[in-house]
Amino acid sequence: MSTNLYLYKRVVQAKLYIDLHYAERIELDNIAGEAYFSKFHFLRLFKKIYGKTPHQYLVTVRLKNASLLLKKGTTVSEACHAVGFESLSSFSSLFRKHQGMSPSAYLLFYQEKTSAIQKLPLAFIPGCFAQKHGWKE
Amino acid sequence: MIAKMTHVCVYVLDQNSAYDFYVNKLGFQVITDAPMGPDRWLTVAPPEQQGFEITLMPIKEGMMFSKEAAASMRELVKKGTFGFGVFGCYDIYATYEELKAKGVEFSKVPTKEFYGVEALFKDDSGNWFSLGQME
Numbered sequence: 645m646s647t648n649l650y651l652y653k654r655v656v657q658a659k660l661y662i663d664l665h666y667a668e669r670i671e672l673d674n675i676a677g678e679a680y681f682s683k684f685h686f687l688r689l690f691k692k693i694y695g696k697t698p699h700q701y702l703v704t705v706r707l708k709n710a711s712l713l714l715k716k717g718t719t720v721s722e723a724c725h726a727v728g729f730e731s732l733s734s735f736s737s738l739f740r741k742h743q744g745m746s747p748s749a750y751l752l753f754y755q756e757k758t759s760a761i762q763k764l765p766l767a768f769i770p771g772c773f774a775q776k777h778g779w780k781e
Numbered sequence: 782m783i784a785k786m787t788h789v790c791v792y793v794l795d796q797n798s799a800y801d802f803y804v805n806k807l808g809f810q811v812i813t814d815a816p817m818g819p820d821r822w823l824t825v826a827p828p829e830q831q832g833f834e835i836t837l838m839p840i841k842e843g844m845m846f847s848k849e850a851a852a853s854m855r856e857l858v859k860k861g862t863f864g865f866g867v868f869g870c871y872d873i874y875a876t877y878e879e880l881k882a883k884g885v886e887f888s889k890v891p892t893k894e895f896y897g898v899e900a901l902f903k904d905d906s907g908n909w910f911s912l913g914q915m916e
Binding site: 649653655656657659660692695761762768769773778779 | 787788790814816818822843845871872878
């Protein structure tokens with residue numbers, strides 16, 4: 645390993661900090677502070693490990709958690725604010741870029757899928773598994 | 782001609798605990814979570830893998846297992862008899878540190894082997910997996 649394990653641990657701690665506090669207002673300096681070393685070095689190592697800057701990673705985590713909320717039926721504006729976005733329009737535009745569809749289309753898609761699963765779960769299970777487990781004739 | 786594998790079955794001791802392990806610790810996405818009697822049809826997949834689902838299957842007495850077979854299977858899983866495959870990551874040292882911080886139990890720390898750097902970890906039931914760094 646070319647980079648010291650100590651530095652890896654610090655960057656991983658910062659990543660885990662983002663994973664946990666994504667809904668809050670996180671300043672980049674605070675993230676670097678979590679890692680206890682220079683901002684420049686921190687940014688370089690973070691990007692090397694995760695392929696994204698901390699800011700890009702934070703946006704990805706927010707969008708991922710917004711997707712999870714939408715899958716559970718949370719409204720678009722509630723999901724937007726719950727994950728830390730302040731502007732609904734920038735959230736919608738980032739979401740569309742990330743997921744290939746608008747948040748409202750995503751919400752509708754998963755509402756229909758969840759309802760279909762509840763009504764006819766066997767339609768979502770490969771026949772061989774269902775048969776082997778005695779779930780269908 | 783077989784084109785690809787789409788599902789693999791991992792037998793787990795408890796589906797709720799397995800959900801927590803695979804989703805909240807490993808960071809996998811839920812593909813299908815459908816109610817099926819007292820249990821559920823629960824499939825997950827690594828976030829970047831399309832078209833492949835890991836079915837987290839409870840070990841219960843029924844058509845698949847007799848009462849004795851289910852009890853034996855549970856014991857075998859607990860003892861770490863089964864290894865299901867190799868997961869790939871971009872940075873094994875960072876992934877190891879992250880999973881360790883989340884409480885994942887490793888039986889082998891990242892180690893340089895002739896085929897690459899490898900670590901071994903267990904799921905919450907006792908099934909083990911290899912973790913390798915993708916080149």
